Amino acid sequence: MSAEGAFCLEAYLQTKKQLVDEALERLLPGEENYPPLIFRAVRYSVLAGGKRLRPVLCLAAMEALGAGGLQLSVMPLACALEMIHTYSLIHDDLPAMDDDDCRRGMPTSHKVFGEDIAILAGDALLTEAFALLSGRELRDAFPADVLLTVIHEIAVAAGCFGMIGGQVVDIRSEGQPAAAETLHYIHTRKTGAPISASVKAGALLAGAGKEALESLALYGRNVGLAFQIVDDILNVEGDRQKTGKSTGSDVYRGKVTYPSLFGLEQSREKAHLLVQEALNALSGFDDRAQPLRLLAKHILERRS
Amino acid sequence: MSAEGAFCLEAYLQTKKQLVDEALERLLPGEENYPPLIFRAVRYSVLAGGKRLRPVLCLAAMEALGAGGLQLSVMPLACALEMIHTYSLIHDDLPAMDDDDCRRGMPTSHKVFGEDIAILAGDALLTEAFALLSGRELRDAFPADVLLTVIHEIAVAAGCFGMIGGQVVDIRSEGQPAAAETLHYIHTRKTGAPISASVKAGALLAGAGKEALESLALYGRNVGLAFQIVDDILNVEGDRQKTGKSTGSDVYRGKVTYPSLFGLEQSREKAHLLVQEALNALSGFDDRAQPLRLLAKHILERRS
Numbered sequence: 001m002s003a004e005g006a007f008c009l010e011a012y013l014q015t016k017k018q019l020v021d022e023a024l025e026r027l028l029p030g031e032e033n034y035p036p037l038i039f040r041a042v043r044y045s046v047l048a049g050g051k052r053l054r055p056v057l058c059l060a061a062m063e064a065l066g067a068g069g070l071q072l073s074v075m076p077l078a079c080a081l082e083m084i085h086t087y088s089l090i091h092d093d094l095p096a097m098d099d100d101d102c103r104r105g106m107p108t109s110h111k112v113f114g115e116d117i118a119i120l121a122g123d124a125l126l127t128e129a130f131a132l133l134s135g136r137e138l139r140d141a142f143p144a145d146v147l148l149t150v151i152h153e154i155a156v157a158a159g160c161f162g163m164i165g166g167q168v169v170d171i172r173s174e175g176q177p178a179a180a181e182t183l184h185y186i187h188t189r190k191t192g193a194p195i196s197a198s199v200k201a202g203a204l205l206a207g208a209g210k211e212a213l214e215s216l217a218l219y220g221r222n223v224g225l226a227f228q229i230v231d232d233i234l235n236v237e238g239d240r241q242k243t244g245k246s247t248g249s250d251v252y253r254g255k256v257t258y259p260s261l262f263g264l265e266q267s268r269e270k271a272h273l274l275v276q277e278a279l280n281a282l283s284g285f286d287d288r289a290q291p292l293r294l295l296a297k298h299i300l301e302r303r304s
Numbered sequence: 305m306s307a308e309g310a311f312c313l314e315a316y317l318q319t320k321k322q323l324v325d326e327a328l329e330r331l332l333p334g335e336e337n338y339p340p341l342i343f344r345a346v347r348y349s350v351l352a353g354g355k356r357l358r359p360v361l362c363l364a365a366m367e368a369l370g371a372g373g374l375q376l377s378v379m380p381l382a383c384a385l386e387m388i389h390t391y392s393l394i395h396d397d398l399p400a401m402d403d404d405d406c407r408r409g410m411p412t413s414h415k416v417f418g419e420d421i422a423i424l425a426g427d428a429l430l431t432e433a434f435a436l437l438s439g440r441e442l443r444d445a446f447p448a449d450v451l452l453t454v455i456h457e458i459a460v461a462a463g464c465f466g467m468i469g470g471q472v473v474d475i476r477s478e479g480q481p482a483a484a485e486t487l488h489y490i491h492t493r494k495t496g497a498p499i500s501a502s503v504k505a506g507a508l509l510a511g512a513g514k515e516a517l518e519s520l521a522l523y524g525r526n527v528g529l530a531f532q533i534v535d536d537i538l539n540v541e542g543d544r545q546k547t548g549k550s551t552g553s554d555v556y557r558g559k560v561t562y563p564s565l566f567g568l569e570q571s572r573e574k575a576h577l578l579v580q581e582a583l584n585a586l587s588g589f590d591d592r593a594q595p596l597r598l599l600a601k602h603i604l605e606r607r608s
Contacts, residue, residue, distance in 0.1 A: 029464065034489075038464050038472045091427060096419035115400035116475050119423065123395060124468045126427065130434045131459035134452045144448035148438045151455065155435035160333065160342050164428045168342045171420050185338075 009294040013056060020055040021047075023075035024082065027132060041113045041121035042128075046086045048104050053227070054081040054195060057295065058202035061216050064282070064289035067206035073141035074205055077150065080129035081198045084158055087125035088167070088194075090118055097171055126158075142205050150201045157197035166190030173256055183256050188221065191228035196220030215281045219292065222278035227299050229271040232257040233264060234303070275300050313598040317360060324359045324386065325351075327379035331436060345417045345425035346432075350390045352408050358385040358499060361527070361599065362506035365520050368586070368593035371510035377445035378509055381454065384433035385502045388462055391429035392471070392498075394422055401475055434459075446509050454505045461501035470494025477560055487560045492525065495532035500524030519585045523596065526582035531603050533575040536561040537568060538607070579604050 024046055031039050055078035059071050093100040093108040095115060100108055110118035132138070133151050156162060166189030173182055199220035203213050236259045258267040278296045282289045328350055335343050359382035363375050397404040397412040398419060405415055414422035436442070437455050460466060470493030477486055503524035507517050540563045562571040582600045586593045 033464070035469055035472045035476070037476065038469060042464070087427075091423055094420075094423065096423060116398075117472065119395055119398065119400060120468055120472055122427075123391075123430065124464050126430055127459055127463040127468065131456060131463055134455040134459060139449070139452060144452050145443070148443060148448050148451060151438040152435060155431055155438060159431040159435055160337070160346070160428050164424055164431065165339055165342060168339045168421065168424055172339070172341065 007290055007294070009291070009298055012291055012294075013051075013298075016056045016059055017052045019059075019071065019075070020052045020078050020082065024079050027076060027079050028128075037113070037117060038120060038124055041109060041117050042124050044112065045090050045109050045121060046083060046125070048106050050082070050086075050104060052078075052082055054085055054198040055079070057195065057220070057223070057292075058198045060291040060295060061199045061202035061220075062206040064216070064285050064292050065203060065206040065208055065212060066288055068288075070141070070206065073137070074202065076132040076135060076137045077201055077205065080132045080154070081194075081201065083125040083129040083132075084154065085194065087122040087129075088158075088163060090122040090125070092167065094118060097167075130155075146204055146207075150204050153197050153200055153204070157193040162189050162193035162197075166193070170255070176256070180261060183258065183261055186256065187225055187228040187258075191231075192221050192224035195224030195227065199223075212284075215284060218281040219278045219296070222274045222281065223296050223299060226271045226274035226278065226296070229258045229267055229274070230299060230302060232259055233267055233271070235259075236264065271300055311594055311598070313595070313602055316595055316598075317355075317602075320360045320363055321356045323363075323375065323379070324356045324382050328383050328386065331380060331383050332432075341417070341421060342424060342428055345413060345421050346428050348416060349394050349413050349425060350387060350429070352410050354386070354390075354408060356382075356386055357531070358389055358502040359383070361499065361524065361596075362502045364595040364599060365503045365506035365524075366510040368520070368589050368596050369507060369510040369512055369516060370592055372592070374445070374510065377441070378506065380436040380439060380441045381505055381509065384436045384458070385498075385505065387429040387433040387436075388458065389498065391426040391433075392462075392467060394426040394429070396471065398422060401471075430462075450508055450511075454508050457501050457504055457508070461497040466493050466497035466501075470497070474559070480560070484565060487562065487565055490560065491529055491532040491562075495535075496525050496528035499528030499531065503527075516588075519588060522585040523582045523600070526578045526585065527600050527603060530575045530578035530582065530600070533562045533571055533578070534603060534606060536563055537571055537575070539563075540568065575604055 028043055028046060029039050030043070033039050058078055058081055059068075059074070062068060062070060062074065089103060090109045092098050093103055094110055101111055102108060108118070109121055113121065130151065133147065133154065138147055158164065166186045169182060170186045170190060173186070176182075196217055197220070199216050200213060203216045208216065235257065258270065262270065275296045279293055282293060285292075332347055332350060333343050334347070337343050362382055362385055363372075363378070366372060366374060366378060393407060394413045396402050397407055398414055404412055406412065412422070413425055417425065434455065437451065437458065442451055462468065470490045473486060474490045474494060477490070480486075500521055501524070503520050504517060507520045512520065539561065562574065566574070579600045583597055586597060589596075
C-alpha cells in the first residue's frame, strides 16, 4: 500500500473496525438484562467478528465529504448497519433457508441457541437497529429530517425492493436454470442495495449535496456488486479457514452464482470493471476520498 | 351501547377498521411487483382480517386529544402498527416457535408459502413498517422530531425490552412451573408494550403534552394487559370458530397463562380491575375520550 503514498489501508481498516467494535460493545445491552438469553444470542452473532465493511464504508464516505470529525457521533448509525447485516446472516443461515452450520468459523446462531432463539435474535437486531437510528445519541448530533431520510434509505434497502427481495429470488431460484438477469437482480438487491445504503447514509449525515450523494450512491452500488462477485469466486476457490464457510457450498446447493454462469475468468473481469466504475464515480472528489478508493481496490484483492 | 348515549361502538369499530383496511390495501405493494411471491405472502397475512385493535387505539387516542381530523394523515402509522403486529404473529406461528397451522381461521403463512418465505414475510413487514414511518406521507404531515420519537417508541416496544423479550420468556417457560412474576413479565412485554406504544404513538402525533401522554400510556398498558388476560380466558373457554384457533391449545402446550395460574374466576376479576384502572387514567379527559373508554370495556366483553 505504500505505493499509494503515506496512507496505509490495513491500519485504516484496523482502526475503524476497532472503533465500531467498541461502539457495538457499548450499544448492545449485556446479559445482565432480562431475559439474558436474547442478549447473549444477539451479542454472540454481532461480536463474532467480521470485517465491518458496511460501517467502514459509511465512515469513509463521511471522510470523503470532509466530515471525518463526526465519526464518533455517527457510531449508532455504523452499529445499526452492522446489526442489520448480522440479522440477515442469522436468518439466511436458518435450516429453512441456507441451513448453514458454520459462519465466521463458529457454529451458527441456531446451532448454539436453537431455531426459535435464532429467529428472535435476528428480529431483535433488525428492531434495535431502528431504535438506535431514532435514539437520543444521533438526535443530539444530527438534524431530525436528515435522520428520517437515513432511516428511510436503510429500510427501503433492507426491504422487499432490496435485500429481502434479493433473498427471496436467491432461495427460490436454487436448482433452476440460471439466467443472467436473475443473478443480477439477486446480487444488486441482496448485497448491492445495503452496501450502497451504508455509503449514502454516511454521506447524508455529512450533509452531502445532491450531486455528491448520487456519485457516492453509484460508487456504493458498484462496490457492492463487485464485493458479491468476489464472494462467489471465493466460494469456489477460497479456502475454508479464511472464509469460515465450506468451499464450494454454493455449487453443492445449486445456487446461481457469477462463476457458475460466466466462469471464473469472466467473473474476475466483471469485478474489475465494476471497481473501475466505482473509482470513476469518485472522480470529482479530492484526496479525502482516498480511503473509499483503496477500499474499492481492496475488495478485488481480498482472500476472505 | 345506546345506554352510553348516541355513540355506537360497533359502528365506530367498523368504520375505523374499514379505513385501516383501505389504507393497508393502498400502502402494501401488490403482486405486480417483483418478486411477486413476497408481496403475495405479505398481503396474505395482513389482509387476512383481524380487529385492527392497535390502529384503532391509535386513532381513538388522537380523537381523545381533539386531533380526530388528522386521521387520514396518520394512516401510514396505523398501518405500520398492524404490520408489526402481523409480523409477530407470522413468526410466533412458525414450527420452531408455537407451530400453529391455523390463524384467523386460515392456514398460517408457513403452511401456505413454506417456512423460508414465512420468515422473510415477517422480516419484510417489520422492515417496511419502518419505511412507512419514515416515509414521505407522514413527513409531509407531521414534524420530523415527533416522528423520530414515534419511531423510537415503537422500536423499543417491539424490541428486546418489549415484545421480543416477552416472546423469548414465553417460549422458553413452556412446561416450566409458572411463577406469577414470569407471567406478568410475558404479558406486559409481549402484548402490553406494543398496545401501549400504539396509544402513545397516536398521542404523540396529536401533540399530547407530558401529562396527557403519561395518562394515555397508563391507559394503554392496562388495556393491553387486560386484553391478553381475556385472550388467555378465551383460549380455555372460547369457541374455535370465533377465535380461529384451537381451544385449549395453551394448556396442551403447557403454556403459562392467567387461568392456569389463578383460575378463570380470578383471571376475570383481574381483567376487570385493569379495565377500571384504564378508565381511571382517562379521568382528566372529556367526552372525546369516549371511544377509548368504550374500547376498554369492549375488551372485557369480547368473545373472539
